[in-house]
Amino acid sequence: xxxxxxxxxxxxxxxxxxxxxxxxxxxxxxxxxxxxxxxxxxxxxxxxxxxxxxxxxxxxxxxxxxxxxxxxxxxxxxxxxxxxx
Numbered sequence: 001x002x003x004x005x006x007x008x009x010x011x012x013x014x015x016x017x018x019x020x021x022x023x024x025x026x027x028x029x030x031x032x033x034x035x036x037x038x039x040x041x042x043x044x045x046x047x048x049x050x051x052x053x054x055x056x057x058x059x060x061x062x063x064x065x066x067x068x069x070x071x072x073x074x075x076x077x078x079x080x081x082x083x084x085x
Contacts, residue, residue: 023071023072025067025069027039027064
């Protein structure tokens with residue numbers, strides 16, 4: 001991703017589904033057409049195992065994405081622009 005969003009990790013992880021544990025990250029991104037597709041594309045290209053996601057407007061021209069991943073490290077590297085896969 002281009003490093004222009006911030007993560008708000010949720011303490012203690014989150015349940016991604018029956019029997020799956022993941023870590024929930026809440027990046028805030030610009031509320032513009034195509035942002036979700038762009039970010040999900042970068043996650044896919046990096047080979048990150050995304051357990052669940054959701055996105056919605058957060059107000060003020062921003063949107064929040066809820067991303068549940070097994071391992072936060074690769075997603076943070078992609079967000080920082082240092083690659084992930």
